[in-house]
Amino acid sequence: MKKEIEKELYKLTHNAVKGAFTPNDFEGICKEMNVVKMYYDLEFDSDGYRGLSDGDEDPSKYRLFELYSEEGVESGIIKKYTFYFETNEYVHAWIEFRKDVKEDEIDEELCSFLADVIYILISRQNMRTMLDFSETHDAQTGIMNLKSLGAKYMQSIAHYPEVEYVVLYANVKNFKFINDRGGVHLGDLAIAKLAQKLQEFIREDEGVCRVGGDNFAMYVRRDNLDVILNRLKIVQVDGLMGLRNNSHRFSFRVGVSDTDIREFGTKLEEASTACIVGKTILKKDLVVFNMELSEIISHNNQIIAAFPDALAAGEFVPFFQPKVNMHTGELLGIEALCRWLHNDSIIAPSEFIPLLDRKGMIHDLDMVMLVETCKCINKWQKMGLKVPIVSVNFSKKNIFIPEIEKKIITAIRDNNVNTSMFEIEITETAKESEIGRLIDFVRILKENGFKISIDDFGTGYSSLSLIHNINADEVKIDQSFIRKLGRDEKSLILIESIVSIANRLNMQIIAEGVENTEEGKMLMKLGCDNAQGYYYGKPVDFEDMTRLLKNPDFKALV
Ligand code: C2E
Ligand code: MG
Ligand code: MG
Numbered sequence: 001m002k003k004e005i006e007k008e009l010y011k012l013t014h015n016a017v018k019g020a021f022t023p024n025d026f027e028g029i030c031k032e033m034n035v036v037k038m039y040y041d042l043e044f045d046s047d048g049y050r051g052l053s054d055g056d057e058d059p060s061k062y063r064l065f066e067l068y069s070e071e072g073v074e075s076g077i078i079k080k081y082t083f084y085f086e087t088n089e090y091v092h093a094w095i096e097f098r099k100d101v102k103e104d105e106i107d108e109e110l111c112s113f114l115a116d117v118i119y120i121l122i123s124r125q126n127m128r129t130m131l132d133f134s135e136t137h138d139a140q141t142g143i144m145n146l147k148s149l150g151a152k153y154m155q156s157i158a159h160y161p162e163v164e165y166v167v168l169y170a171n172v173k174n175f176k177f178i179n180d181r182g183g184v185h186l187g188d189l190a191i192a193k194l195a196q197k198l199q200e201f202i203r204e205d206e207g208v209c210r211v212g213g214d215n216f217a218m219y220v221r222r223d224n225l226d227v228i229l230n231r232l233k234i235v236q237v238d239g240l241m242g243l244r245n246n247s248h249r250f251s252f253r254v255g256v257s258d259t260d261i262r263e264f265g266t267k268l269e270e271a272s273t274a275c276i277v278g279k280t281i282l283k284k285d286l287v288v289f290n291m292e293l294s295e296i297i298s299h300n301n302q303i304i305a306a307f308p309d310a311l312a313a314g315e316f317v318p319f320f321q322p323k324v325n326m327h328t329g330e331l332l333g334i335e336a337l338c339r340w341l342h343n344d345s346i347i348a349p350s351e352f353i354p355l356l357d358r359k360g361m362i363h364d365l366d367m368v369m370l371v372e373t374c375k376c377i378n379k380w381q382k383m384g385l386k387v388p389i390v391s392v393n394f395s396k397k398n399i400f401i402p403e404i405e406k407k408i409i410t411a412i413r414d415n416n417v418n419t420s421m422f423e424i425e426i427t428e429t430a431k432e433s434e435i436g437r438l439i440d441f442v443r444i445l446k447e448n449g450f451k452i453s454i455d456d457f458g459t460g461y462s463s464l465s466l467i468h469n470i471n472a473d474e475v476k477i478d479q480s481f482i483r484k485l486g487r488d489e490k491s492l493i494l495i496e497s498i499v500s501i502a503n504r505l506n507m508q509i510i511a512e513g514v515e516n517t518e519e520g521k522m523l524m525k526l527g528c529d530n531a532q533g534y535y536y537g538k539p540v541d542f543e544d545m546t547r548l549l550k551n552p553d554f555k556a557l558v
Helices: 003-018 024-032 108-136 146-159 176-201 222-231 264-282 291-312 349-358 362-382 396-400 404-414 432-447 463-469 479-484 489-504 517-525 542-550
Strands: 035-044 063-069 075-086 089-098 165-172 207-212 215-221 235-238 247-250 252-257 286-288 316-325 331-342 345-347 389-393 422-427 451-457 474-477 508-512 530-532
Touching: 003 024, 003 108, 024 035, 024 063, 035 108, 063 108, 075 108, 089 108, 108 146, 146 165, 146 207, 146 215, 146 264, 165 176, 165 222, 165 264, 176 207, 176 215, 176 235, 176 247, 176 432, 215 222, 215 264, 222 252, 252 264, 264 286, 264 291, 264 349, 291 331, 291 349, 291 362, 316 362, 316 389, 316 542, 331 349, 331 362, 349 362, 362 389, 362 396, 362 404, 362 542, 389 451, 396 404, 396 422, 396 432, 404 432, 422 432, 432 451, 451 508, 463 489, 474 479, 474 489, 479 489, 479 508, 489 508
Parallel strands: 252 286, 331 389, 389 422, 422 451, 451 474, 474 508, 508 530
Antiparallel strands: 035 063, 035 089, 075 089, 165 215, 165 252, 207 215, 235 247, 316 331, 316 530, 331 345
C-alpha cells in the first residue's frame, strides 16, 4: 500500500473511533486514490432494486452514506462492493474513479480493503446513531418519546417563562377497528401516520410524543389549545390500504391539564386521569382535569378494593322486577337485578357494574348473582309458588371465560333448578371479534334449555343486522327510546322497525323502562305488547317479590 494511503487510512480510522465522520475525513484518501465519489447505498431484493441504478428515481434518495464527492468532476470506472446481506437487504459500497484512471491503475485489493474498513466504521457509527435515536424517539412512529417530550417541555418553559402551556393526553377512539380490519400491520402504519399528522399540528416550542399503544401526550400553548382540540376532532389519514378509500378519519378522546402546576409529570398524570375518566365514566371526548376527577378515581379504587370481601360476605343480592304483558296483565317473567347491600345502604349497579366490567371482575359477580337467584327460585318453589321465567344479566365479558356455558349450567344444576327457568340477558355487540363467540354462546345455552334476550337493544351499533345472526328469543328495546317516545319521530320509526323485524324473526319483544300508561299505550300501538318498568313496579327484594308472586294482579292496559 502506498505510504500516503496508509497514513490516510490510519487517520480515518482514528477519527472514526474518536467521534463521528465528516466528509472531510474522506477527502485525503479519495484524493490519494483518484476517487471522485464514494458512497454506500441500500438494496432490497423483494420489491425491486432501490439502489443507485434504479431507473429515473433520484438515486440520492436511497443513498445510505455519501462519503465523498468532488464537485463537477466526471467519473470513469466505478467499482461496487456488496456487503451486508440478510434475506433481502444489501449494502453496496460504490467507488467512482476519475475519468482518466485506467483499469490496470486500480489496486483491486486495496479498494476492497478500503470498502471493508469503511463499512465497519460506518456500521459502528450507524448503530450509535440508532441507539441515540431510540433513546429519544418512539421506534414505531419516529416521533419523540415521553422522555424527550418532558425535556423539551422544560426547555420551552425555561425559554418562554411568560407563556402558559397546557398538557394533553389524547387517546385514539376506536383504534381497534383498524387492527380488526387490517391486522396489526395496518395498525402500525396508521399509528405512525397519525403521529406524523399530530406533529404537523404543533408549533416549534410545543411538543407531541407517543406514550404507547394508541395514546399520545402533547403540550401546547394555552392560546393554541382550542385550535388543537378542534383539529383532534377529525384527523384524516390516507394511504391505509384495505380500508374504504384507503383512508380513515380518526378522532381523539382528550384529557387536558390546565392547572397551575408546572411540573410536567404531574400535569401529564392529570391529563391522563381526565382522559380515562372521560372514556370510562363521563363518556365524554373532552375532559379538563379538576380535583373532583381524582375523587371519582379514588372512590372507584375503594369499590374495587372492597369488592372481593363484599362478594364473600354475601353483600350482593338480587332484586326482582316484573315483566308484564300489557294487553292481558299477565306476569311473563321477572328480571334479577343486582344490589349491593353495604353498611345499611343499597348501592345501585350503575355505581359498580360498569367499573367491575372494565376491571375484568364482573364474571365473579354474575356467577354469584346466578347462584343467589337459584336460591330464591328454590325457596319460591318450596313455598309452592308459580315462578315465571327469571332473567339474569350476563356481561359480555363472560363469553370469553373458558367453558362459560358449562359453568353456568353446572351452577344451576348444583342448585337444583332447571335451566329452562332462566333467561340470559346479554347486550348486543358490533365488534367482529365478539360476534362469533356470542353466536356460539347463545347457541349452546339455547341447546341446553335457556332462553336468550338481547338487552338494551338499539344502543349498540350492530342492531338490526345482528339480531338476525343471533338466534335470541327476545329483544329488549332500550329505555332511552321509551323516554323519547312522543317527542322524537326517530324513536317511533326505530321501535316500529324493531317490532317488525322481531315479528318476522319470531322473536318476543319487550320495552324496558315503561313508566306510565301513555308510554304503554303508544308501545302497544307500535306493536310492542310486553313491558318492564316502574309502571308495573320497581325492582324489589326477595320478600316483596314473594308477596307479588303470591298475588300477581296487573291490570290489562286498554
Ligand atoms: P338492565 O339490565 O337494562 O336493567 C334495566 C335497568 O333499568 C335497571 O336498572 C332497572 O332498575 C331500570 N329500570 C327498570 N324500569 C325502569 C323505569 O321505568 N324507569 C327507569 N328510569 N329505570 C327503570 P338497575 O337495576 O340500576 O341496573 C342497571 C344495569 O346494571 C342493568 O340494566 C344491567 O345492565 C346491569 N346489571 C344489573 N344487575 C346485573 C348483574 O347481576 N350482572 C350484570 N352483568 N349486570 C347487571
Ligand atoms: Mg337487563
Ligand atoms: Mg336494559
